[in-house]
Amino acid sequence: MRLAIAYDVNDDTDRRRVYRTLERYGAWRQYSVFEVDVSKSERVELEDELESHIEPVDGDRIRIYRLCQSCQDNTTDIGSDPPDEKSNVL
Template sequence: MFYLISYDISVDQRRLKIAKLLEGYGQRVLESVFECDLELPAYRQLRQKLNRLIKDEEGDRLRIYRLCASCREQIEIIGDGPPPETSQDIYII
């Protein structure tokens, strides 16, 4: 499944940790926006890690949008930016 994840974190150190975490799961497309193409187990793992980092009481906000295949095909990019990543199937024989 394809996920669009955006965040607004006021504490620099925590914002950096979240960005580093998301870089391991997807592609940064804007300053605080990532696109991630994840299987369900990887998504669940990411959610657990994000839940531990986000501090509601300090005003942290994070949104996750699931995009279906047909919605993903309609992504428009205006200006300079990377195209949406597609996961590559890997076969080990």
């Protein structure tokens, strides 16, 4: 299944961990946004790992959207290319 994952993480170390975790599963699309292709079991593992990298009491959050095939087919990119691979890694 294809997922779009957006995250807001305050702590630099935790943000780097979230980024590195998502990098193993998919493609960085925009600052704090990834698209990943995972199986059902991989999604559970991914969610568990991401949850371990954030502090909700600090306002951290991760939002996961499932992208159906119709949604994927109707995705439009407007503007410049995605950010440089290293520009968001602290």
